[in-house]
Amino acid sequence: MGQKRKLVMVYGLVFSLIAALATIILQDDLREKLGDTYYVIGLSIIGCVLLVLTGYVWDRALWSRIKALGVKADSIKLNSDSPFEISPQPLTDPDQDEIIGLAQRIERMARSMQRVDANYRGIVEDQFDLICRYLPDGRLTFVNGAYCRFYHAKRSDLIGQQFTGLASSSPLPWTDNPAIQTYEQEIIAKGKITWLQWAVREIRDPDNKLSEYQAVGHDITARKTSENALHDAKEAAESANRAKGEFLAIVSHEIRTPISGVLGFADILNETSLNAEQREYVQLIQKSGEALLLLINDLLDIEKIEAGKIELESEPFSPRRCIEEVVDFFSPKARLSNLKIEAQIPPDLPPFVIGDIYRLRQILINLVGNSVKFTSSGSVTVSVEAVPLDSHAQNAVLRFCVSDTGVGIPPEKIAALFKPFSQVGASTSRTYGGTGLGLSICKRLCELMGGNISVESTPGAGSKFIFTVRCKLAPRAA
Template sequence: MAETWQWFTRWQGCLWFALGLMSTRDVVWLYMGMLIAVGLALGVMLVAAPRALIEAIPGPLGLALAGLMAVVMLAFIDTLRRLDLLETHASGVAHVKADLEASVRALQHRQRELVASEQRFRGLVDAQGDVILRKAADGRLTFVNDAFCIVFGVTRDQVIGQRLSIEAHPDESGAPNAYAPSGGQPRIRYDQRIKTRDGWRWFAWEDYVIRNEAGGLGETQSVGRDITDQKHLEAELREARDTALQGDKAKTMFLATMSHEIRTPMNGVLGMAGLLLDTKLTPEQRTYAKAVRQSGEALLDIINDILDFSKIESGTLELEETPFDPRSLVESVAELLAPRADEKGIEIAVYAHPRAAARIAADEGRVRQVLINLAGNAVKFTDFGGVRIVVQPDGDGRFLRFEVQDTGVGISKEAQARIFDVFVQADSSLARKYGGTGLGLAISQKVVTAMGGTIGVESTPGKGSKFWFTIPFKRAGQSEASTDAQMQGVRVLVATQYPGIGEFLVRQLCDAGADAFAARNLAAAETALNSGSFQLMITDWVLGGAGVEGALARAKARDPNFKAIVLLSAQQRSRLADAEAQGFSAYLIKPVRAASLITRAVKVLAGTPDDGGASVEGADEGAEVAQPTEGLRVLMAEDNRINVLLATNLLTKMGHRVDTVGNGKEALEALSRAPYDLVLMDVHMPEMDGLEATQRIRRAEAASARRGRPALRIPIVALTANAMEGDRQVCLDAGMDDFLTKPLDPEALRAILRRYTPGTVVLQSAHNAA
């Protein structure tokens, strides 16, 4: 038994050794063959051998056979297990292989994309006209594009790895090291003139930092663009600007000189014409004198337009905000234009909305200028009918709207589109007929725009035009003359030749609380008087060619308390006696001020004695000026003999004593000899001008005060033909107190003189008033 087991063990070891040298597939086939062979052998033996033979098989051999069968079975099972495990491993390896192959394909695809992207980027960089370069921290170039190579005439192989050395122009500092890109300032820009293959060229550089993977400072990339043409253009523009500034300065000097040289003789012409009209003249002589004055005033208007346009074009137009009454403003403009309108046989009507009657803060002078321009044009281009001037709130009440409507020639749609352009008139034939520079409307538009408003026109050819403009404003108090509810319940009939006047008079009366009605002709007026109980009638002298005295007499016969006020033009003052004889209780001069209308109506209804009733201020034409009770002693420094004669006559008529000198030096000598209440100082004089003379006077006053002997500050008024913006301030800065322009306006001169009376100790300086 022991020998048999030993034999089996040796046989099994040999079998395992042999199996270990074989492949798995061979082992499987061997096991299968052994199992089949053993199985067949055992089967044959068991079937064919006799029982005795079987029983005769020794025990060890049976055990060996059984063991062999068991070993073969166990080996077979183990082999199957290993085979299954091997297949599992092979499947895993296949998956890993597939994944690896997919990863390799993806990497290859990305690599191809990166190569393509790099090619595109390099193509873009090389196609750029801008110079692009990169340099390391030590200044060595790591990249340059084709443009760099072309501009500097090098190849990449020559410069890559070399330190950057670009020659800057000796006059150009380039980009200082202090402004090199850094962490705090990662990007800088600068212009630099550098030497290139084509010579000195201007480049605009932009340098910025490219950070490394750690976020630190890596390379610096510079992009440069050739701006030589731009620099040349800028130089040309600077030269053109300097030339334009010089030209503008020359134009300003020319205009100032023109203003002075033209205004000086014009002062004499207008002043002497005014003095002549104050004398006793025959009607023919008075007509000629008026023509001289009107021609001079027209020339002065042209000069003023040119000067204003020059101020606007040079940007020196200054606006000042002062409180004024819009109603009083439009009424004064209408009064100013009334004589011209009366000469043409047309009427001017004015209406101020009650909400526009409050005082406002705006530039009164500029508003007046625009209004005179528009209303003056309306009178000029209207041959029949009349002109209506209206002021009223606009929109939400933050703007004031002024309207000037006429019944003149009208303007076509095509002409309206360019009517506010410079030197443009609606029709060249109108320019020949009516005259004018074509600057008025252009100036008005620019002035209104400068004030923050708008201007426009509405017109129908053959029927008339309406020009309007708006300005922003601030409230500055109530109107100086309020007419609210002063005629509550009074019934008034208004009969006028021009419907515009009648309409506006009715509005003004209704604003004061009256029940007012308008009649367009004499028949309508008589019908109204017969059918209604009116207490007052306001009427033109003539209605439709017929006098109103008959209708007035019949109305008074029906009601002895009935009152009537006649409307007259300034030229009809001579008929006042006739008006009184025909039963009129009072008169009003057209254009009628609202305050005068209501005041006169209230007095007439109350039976208060009449005080004259004129709605315009000032003395009658040709009348002597009232003499002041105590005159001033005036020193006048003026080198033009005509101006001296004119001013001397005006001042003497006003009751003042006048001494004259011819320059500033003589003025100083005269002041050292005698005290004066006022100095009229011309600015431009020979030997010593008015500015220097004034400065010396002020220094002498200051020196006297320091010595403990303070002297009275003598008022000095500039008298100059200069009317450019800034001339006034120059005079005030020199120490003058006021400013008068030539030609001398008697009313302006009178207003200046009223401010200074003998014994004045403290004067309000125009520096503070301005």
């Protein structure tokens, strides 16, 4: 029934009652005939009028409240993440009763909310993580299926029990928000260790009062097992590395002592009267002993570098003199091979720098030695230049270059050239000898001295090794 029709009926009834009351009042003879009944009828009609008017006013007030409820229901919006939305229906449909229409809308909203609740409950139940809610005193109010399966209990048995995540925890620096905290929990049951990581969030009511907590537990047992295995492997590797270092130190000492004796006696024997064949044998002993001693020294250097036990010296020295000493050292061998070996030193090279001359000399000896060894004809050149690092010229980079006209290196072999025990090929080791440790040592020494090393090579045309070291400029000689 429409609102206008209802209003017309109410007004018509009121007017009818008022007309009847006026008719009774205007007929005086009727008062005499009816006596006291006249007053009862009059009061009854007046009561009916007041009752109709009161009902109308009450109906209007009730309708206003229902209409306000409908507007409020229309304004309710579900969470933006919800897959459901409720489309509001217009409230003022003249062809339907408003109360019935509002009831239908509330029913539709209730069904939609039930679908939303069922959808989210399905999402929560399908999770592998443990999800629960509990009161501030620790009593559980909700648990999902994963929580029930983990603790091998029914949902009805768990509700009301204490949240076990409060028993043992270790807070993690996961968030700065005090309303969201996380911690790890170790659970030992039937000899099996399980690790859970809990993320706990506060749930507050519309008045911002804490009502309960929501906790999500993720099983991190696999991660913890991997971390423990990695830690054990690291400990085992470090123990093995220490054992290797100790073994190399002991073996090198035990081998170096007799080798030094062999070389000493070979030198003494070489100074005696020997025929050509005997002298050749003595020289072979000397070369073999020197090669073995060099191998021991290289192995010890590699071990010291890997263990971080090499301490670089910081003393003034002359880079010019260092290069000249290395070139002079290899000059006799170069002359025997008909090679030209020279040093190219610019006049503006700093006379003295502060650094480790012994390690610098070791790098130059390795590189120049390789160039002499792998060059059958042509030349070997050692050059250097200084590049200032700051405007005050207190720090500089020494850039060295050792070039030759030797056999060269294939491009595919350059990448592995600076790895330990790496050589260009098996035939190289048989033809020229060596262990493949020299360039690896050079690379690591350059890095320790703040520089790097690289190579440019063309097979059959020669190679060029370029390395840099950082140093301070010395004001004067030591």
